[in-house]
Amino acid sequence: MAKPVILSQHLPLRWLGVLPFFAFAFLFLILPTLYIVIGAFRTPQGGFTFDNIIGLNTPTILNAYWLSIKISFWSALLGCVIGFAMAAAITVGNTAKGLRNPLMTFSGVASNFAGVPLAFAFIATVGPAGIITLYLRTEFGINLRAYGWNLLSAWGLIVTYLFFQIPLMILIITPALDGLKREWREAAAILGATGPQYWRMIGFPILLPSILGTMALLFANAFGAVATAIALTGPQLNIAPILLFSQIRGDVLGNPNLGYALAFGMIVITGLANAVYIWLRARSERWLK
Amino acid sequence: MSRIFAWGALLTGITFFLLPLYGMTDFSLRMRRGVYSLDAYRAVLADPQFQATFGYSVIMALFTIAFGILLVVPTAYWVRLKMPELRPVVEFITLLPLVIPAIVIVFGYIRLYNTSSWLPLTGSAMGTNILLMFGYATLALPYMYRAVDTGLRTIDVGTLTEAAQSLGAGWGTILSRIILPNVLGAVLSGAFLTFAIVIGEFTMAALLNRPAFGPYMQILGANRAYEPSALAVIAFAITWACMGLIQLVTRFSKHERAKA
Amino acid sequence: MSFLTLTHLEKTFGQNRVVKDFSLDIDRGEFISLLGPSGCGKTTVLRMIAGFEQPTAGGITIDGKDVTALAANSRNIGMMFQAYALFPNMTVADNVAFGLKVKGAPKAEREARVAEMLALIGLADLGGRYPFQLSGGQQQRVALARALAPRPSVLLLDEPLSALDAKVRVSLRNQIRQIQQDLGITTIFVTHDQEEAMSISDRIVVMNGGVADQVGAPFEIYNRPTTKFVANFVGTLNTFEVEVADAASGRVMLAGQGLTLPNAPLAARTGEKLSVALRPEALRLGRLPDAEALLTAQVTDVHFMGSVIRVKADLAGAAVSLDTFNRPDTPPPVVGSAVEVSLSGRDFILLQA
Secondary structure, three states: OHHHHHHHHOHHHHHHOOHHHHHHHHHHHHHHHHHHHHHOOEOOOOOEOOHHHHHOOOHHHHHHHHHHHHHHHHHHHHHHHHHHHHHHHHHOOOOOHHHHHHHHHHHHHHOOOOHHHHHHHHHHHHOOOOHHHHHHHHHHOOOHHHHOOOOOOHHHHHHHHHHHHHHHHHHHHHHHHHOOOHHHHHHHHHOOOOHHHHHHHHHHHHHHHHHHHHHHHHHHHHHOOOHHHHHHHHHHOOOHHHHHHHHHHHOOOOOHHHHHHHHHHHHHHHHHHHHHHHHHHHHHOOOOO | OHHHHHHHHHHHHHHHHHHHHHHHHHHHOOOOOOOOOOHHHHHHHHOHHHHHHHHHHHHHHHHHHHHHHHHHHHHHHHHHHOOHHHHHHHHHHHHHHHHOOHHHHHHHHHHHOOOOOOOOHHHOHHHHHHHHHHHHHHHHHHHHHHHHHHHHHOOOHHHHHHHHHHOOOOHHHHHHHHHHHHOHHHHHHHHHHHHHHHHOOOHHHHHOOOOOHHHHHHHHHHHOOOHHHHHHHHHHHHHHHHHHHHHHHHHHHHHHHHHO | OOOEEEEEEEEEEOOEEEEEEEEEEEOOOOEEEEEOOOOOOHHHHHHHHHOOOOOOEEEEEEOOEEOOOOOHHHOOEEEEOOOOOOOOOOOHHHHHHHHHHHOOOOHHHHHHHHHHHHHHOOOHHHOOOOHHHOOHHHHHHHHHHHHHOOOOOEEEEEOOOOOOOHHHHHHHHHHHHHHHHHHOOEEEEEEOOHHHHHHHOOEEEEEEOOEEEEEEOHHHHHHOOOEHHHHHHOOOOEEEEEEEEEOOOOEEEEOOEEEEOOOOOOOOOOOOEEEEEEOHHHOEEOOOOOOOEEEEEEEEEEEEOOOEEEEEEEEOOEEEEEEEEOEOOEOOOOOOOEEEEEEOHHHOEEOEO
């Protein structure tokens, strides 16, 4: 007992233990982010200005943000819905319990299989010269392109992102589904509730905070993804992270401080998504401590 | 009714997962016209650029893992033992990289640590390597911290520390001889995950202009037809291996604990 | 005619026959306990009545209607669970109103019924709270109110008291019994606690290995157990070996003293050994005029438990427990001392194997 007591009397010594972490986090996480945020409100000479933020108001940049938000939102929403359905299938009831372990393991792999190679996999499969594309054309005369399918487009990106979004949802929501007690289901049933009534009034509300949290995470995940988009479409698809990538590489906007504003906008959007999540979560979690 | 729905969801999802895997594998074997062959793999593996960039990324991953362990294990331990009031703050910080896009962080690095700044890391190749390693450590922070913290939860940190202190051990000994071996499974899980993240990372390496595996894959993808699929298969195999190793160490450390 | 009838119920899980040929008739308004050790099948019987498990064979009739094939949500049964099972995302009032809500009862009716139920369990002010803000005992009372609110025809209680502290357990047990009697609702209570079962029930079904060993009122089960299992499971038992002196009249010898057993004529023949048992309270300290025999015992241990003093002693070669009431003017016996013990043949219990 003696030593810890003596140590805690010297208050600064306690802080020494966490100093490396805070120094690292400050220098390589917080300070760079702050630098971008402050840069967004500065003139090249160092004065304060709103011009950079106002400068974002061009059709190109607004379209880039809007397309990014749409892609992120839809890939997050579809990822949540499909992932939830699959997770429910392997947990609730007695369907397909044997698939649980293989699916969880696969989800661990697939949720980390992102970036450039993921794009290659989809190009090889449903790209313009992909295996499935060609197969459908030669064997069935179905031209995917004629049906509006184009991998090198926003929807192509959404479908590709789903390859890691769905597994991520499965990984996060499965433990939450396990947390639904059998007694709740039974209590609801004996009180006369049907299966859908149980899900609407009990199961779903209890899971809602987890679902919302995952949704916000998936949104940020898709919103910041650069590698898959660049490998899939090259620099031409006009979404925020690709625009920022080009800006950092070659100042395509012709104004370095506009680049800060563009990055700042991205932080604001992912931040807002998380704020919405925290707000909704607080509402749906009144019944927890 | 709900059974049909469950199976429908599962089959749809599994088909969606399997198709691209099948597609890339099939495509990667079609380099030689008319027959399946491993030519694409031969071409990739023989490419000196592949060897150089892959080697570079492996080394970067190893350094990132070493740095991550040195940073995260003592911090997580210290917060659990002495400063539980800091837990929310530390957890919040470790989750930030999931919210702030990597491209924004590296953008900050480029402007903050350029040649004319107080810490001109991007001025030299070694400096940029170090900066990239810090960037990777940031990306891996959420996973590493969570893994280690979960590992620490299963052991009684306070009692172990007091027992070691009563036997005259110092902080270094406690961390390296007592705490680390007890959370080794968790640390290894974090390490393999870090490896999987770093090995194919594109954005940071590309923007810092380092010859890493991620940018190499992207350039190859823009110029070749069959080799990218071979690379995708290789990358998928590496990811699978990392996750498999995580499962293995988790099972092993659980087994060890059960024996103890 | 009985209100709830179980006929030849069977339940098999894989190779495991958990409930074997279980039949029971329960009257309207009766309070029945299913008592037994874990794994005896009592919970499975309850879950079959609730509709959570489908019987492998046999039938269940409630109020003349065969419900065997009916889903749980159309049986109109109320149930309390061991772990409360309140819906954590709903307030106390919403929990209680749940059954009426899913049946489509109008809001005014629901509110009136919730108020009535909360008043019944004595938690009228806590309707707006969430379950996590309540103590275990309060949560279980809410669970009772929730189960009763839709006016079920049968109330099932699945070890509802086992998660609670000893004090709360007793007071809630009494409250459940009180409410059950006031409402006159047919109730089946599953427990492994024999004291609980005896204090609360009209009849007890002692279960062992998937079958009902004995069915009877608590007094009967305790004083006239028909099997060795029931005798051992319900209450404490002292067993002795006696020698049959005269099988026809039930005369036996214990440590040189003659006793007359109540079950004459005995199945055993004269001269054979016989195994008999006595409840601790049938061994009485001191020399009592109405006793048939008087023996001397060596005190080995004394537990002072308040109103009762439990003495362990060696008596006629057997280690026995005997209970005596505390009296302020009489100090408890001293360990190592010899005491006189009075006993009578009519108190003996003859056990089937």
